[in-house]
Amino acid sequence: MNLWTVARRMDGMKPSALREILRITERPDVLSMAGGLPASEGFAVNELRAACEAVLCREPAAALQYGPSEGWAPLRAWVAAHLRARGARVDEGQVLITSGSQQALDLIGKVLIDPGAPVAVELPTYLGALQAFDLFEPTYQGVATDAHGPLPGALAELDPACRFLYLVPNFQNPTGRLMPHERREAVVAAARGRGLPLVEDDPYGELWCDAPPPVSLQALWPQGVMLLGSFSKTLAPGLRLGWLVAPPTLFQKLLVAKQAADLHSASFTQRVVHEVLSQGVLAQRLPALRQRYRGQRDAMHAALTRHLPPGCEWQLPAGGMFFWLRLPPGCDAQALLPAAVEAGIAFVPGAPFFVQAPDPRCLRLSFVTLSASQIDEGVRRLACILRG
Ligand code: PMP
Numbered sequence: 001m002n003l004w005t006v007a008r009r010m011d012g013m014k015p016s017a018l019r020e021i022l023r024i025t026e027r028p029d030v031l032s033m034a035g036g037l038p039a040s041e042g043f044a045v046n047e048l049r050a051a052c053e054a055v056l057c058r059e060p061a062a063a064l065q066y067g068p069s070e071g072w073a074p075l076r077a078w079v080a081a082h083l084r085a086r087g088a089r090v091d092e093g094q095v096l097i098t099s100g101s102q103q104a105l106d107l108i109g110k111v112l113i114d115p116g117a118p119v120a121v122e123l124p125t126y127l128g129a130l131q132a133f134d135l136f137e138p139t140y141q142g143v144a145t146d147a148h149g150p151l152p153g154a155l156a157e158l159d160p161a162c163r164f165l166y167l168v169p170n171f172q173n174p175t176g177r178l179m180p181h182e183r184r185e186a187v188v189a190a191a192r193g194r195g196l197p198l199v200e201d202d203p204y205g206e207l208w209c210d211a212p213p214p215v216s217l218q219a220l221w222p223q224g225v226m227l228l229g230s231f232s233k234t235l236a237p238g239l240r241l242g243w244l245v246a247p248p249t250l251f252q253k254l255l256v257a258k259q260a261a262d263l264h265s266a267s268f269t270q271r272v273v274h275e276v277l278s279q280g281v282l283a284q285r286l287p288a289l290r291q292r293y294r295g296q297r298d299a300m301h302a303a304l305t306r307h308l309p310p311g312c313e314w315q316l317p318a319g320g321m322f323f324w325l326r327l328p329p330g331c332d333a334q335a336l337l338p339a340a341v342e343a344g345i346a347f348v349p350g351a352p353f354f355v356q357a358p359d360p361r362c363l364r365l366s367f368v369t370l371s372a373s374q375i376d377e378g379v380r381r382l383a384c385i386l387r388g
Contacts, residue, residue, distance in 0.1 A: 009115075009135055021348055024341055031378040033365040034346040036173065036321045042289045043236045044281050051275035055268065067267040069259040071097025071243070075274045079229070079243045086205075087215035089222045094245050096254055099265045101203055101230040101242035103258075105132035108199055108226065110257045111250070112163045113138045120158050120165040122150050124353030124362070126173045126201065129166055138163070140355035147315060149179035152186040155194060164197045164226075170205040170213045171320025174353050174364040178318045181214035188220045196224075203230040203242075206286055208319035209294040223247050231273060233321075234282055234289070239269055293321070299372035300365065303379035309386055323365045324350070327386065333363035336385055343381045 022035045055063050070076065073092070080092035098104045105128070113119060113136035121129070123142040130140075141162060144154040150167060158165075167187075169179040179187070191198055200217045218227040230242035246254050258264070276282075300323055301316050311328030325347075327333060333349040340346060350362025370378060 009137055013134060021337070021346060024346065030341065030344050030346050031370060031374050031381070032346040033367070033370065033375070033378050034348050035369065036366045037369050038233055038237060038321075039289075039292060039368055042285065042292065044276060044285060047276045047279065047281045048236075048272060051272045051279075052268075054275055055271045059271070063268045063271050065267060067264050067270070069255055069264045071095065071265060072267065072270040072274065075270045075277075076243075078274060078277050079245075083216075083218075083227070083229070083245065086212075087219045088227060088245070089219055090227075090245050094248060094251055096244045096246065096251065096258060097265050097270060098242045098244055098258065099240045099262060100232060100237070101201060101228045101244075102128055102132065103261070103265075104228045104242060104244040105129050105201070106135075107244065107254050107257045107261065108164075109133045109136040109138075110261075111253045118159040118162045120155075120162045120196070121355055122167050122172070123355070123357065124174055124350060124359075125166065125355070126168055127353055129201065130355065133166075142354065142356040145175075145177075147177060148183045149177060150183075150187055152183070152190040155187070155190040155196065158194070158196065160194065162196055164199050165191060166199045166201065167217075168201045168204075169217060170202050171207060171317055171322075173204070173320070174322055174348070174350065175324040176317030176320050176322040177315065177324075178213055184214060184217055184220060188217055188224075192221055192224055198225045199228070200225050201228045203228075203233050204320040205229075206234050207290065207293055207321065209290065209297060210318060213319070218245065223249075226250070234286065235273065235276070239273060241265060241269060241273055290319075293319075293368055296367045296370070296372060296375065297323075299375045300367040300379065303376045306376075307380045307383035309383060312386070321366050321368045323367060325363050325365055326359070327361045327363070329361070331386070332360040334360060336363075339385050340382065343385055345378045345381045347382070 075097055076095040077092045079095045080090045083090045109132055115137040117138050118141050119138040120141045120143050122145050141158050143150045171178055198217055205213050218225040227245040231239055313326040314323050334351055348364040351358035351360055
């Protein structure tokens with residue numbers, strides 16, 4: 001007898017391919033370029049410890065009590081000011097504090113996706129967004145891209161009923177690419193012309209190597225763009241705090257979905273994060289974090305150039321955490337993975353990041369977890385496998 005009947009929406013839902021790979025690569029002997037785990041040396045441990053102490057001394061009852069579903073007002077105000085300083089047009093009343101930006105993706109799915117509704121995504125796109133949206137059973141429409149992001153002309157081919165286009169303009173996961181300003185303007189103009197709203201996910205924007213990214217899509221079209229952000233890559237992912245900026249017309253719906261999901265994000269953590277932010281910890285630490293990641297990025301670029309056989313293609317990412325590597329014709333990244341793990345390295349095959357027309361030659365390499373010498377050794381082993 002089958003005691004539990006599982007909802008139909010779970011048909012075909014499987015653990016993310018990425019999580020499965022990460023499980024294998026947790027072995028200490030594996031040099032993993034698979035997961036995008038922020039460098040733990042960058043975590044502000046002492047500052048966070050002092051902030052916990054300060055919050056519990058100053059306002060223990062409020063910090064440990066239920067709080068508003070929108071988020072704690074001073075943290076919402078900090079996020080709004082932070083985004084305004086980067087050109088976005090945000091009032092603090094539009095900021096919803098979420099449990100990581102992953103929760104924002106889930107709330108967007110709940111509020112905007114009916115079963116069978118078309119949703120547009122970049123080719124390739126962030127796997128975790130697909131996993132979040134999958135539960136609401138959309139039909140995906142892939143948007144063709146080049147080195148600068150989605151092709152504005154490709155928006156003309158989308159089903160006019162598309163609920164939104166999801167994109168990651170800054171140092172995209174998985175490709176690492178950055179949308180230049182002109183492309184942002186062209187994509188926004190095309191989307192606005194078709195009445196296609198945009199969901200702009202920006203967890204990596206602060207991790208630039210040489211220059212800050214151009215202004216966000218939200219700044220170009222405030223009513224038509226929802227903007228997501230996170231403290232995961234700048235402070236620490238274990239805090240599970242992010243935000244969503246929504247146009248006022250949509251905010252109440254998202255708030256109801258947030259309330260139903262978890263009432264609110266942790267009162268205590270919000271105060272602790274606000275405490276370190278108001279001490280300027282982010283501003284103090286980001287330059288060193290950027291320098292660290294730039295060094296690792298340069299080490300990976302040098303290693304790829306030194307070791308890889310001819311026919312491999314990649315671009316130098318201007319920030320973020322990832323290289324997107326295209327192997328020579330005839331290669332299949334997925335098929336190479338067992339040999340890679342055997343050789344003590346790991347990467348993420350690119351095919352699962354595509355909702356259609358997967359490119360089996362692509363793979364994602366993270367440069368933030370390993371040291372420069374480990375990166376060199378990891379890429380050397382990858383090159384050995386490619387040479388057969
Ligand atoms: N969006 C993108 C593009 C990501 O790469 C990630 C994390 N890998 C997330 C959202 C989720 O991040 P978090 O929930 O930790 O904020």
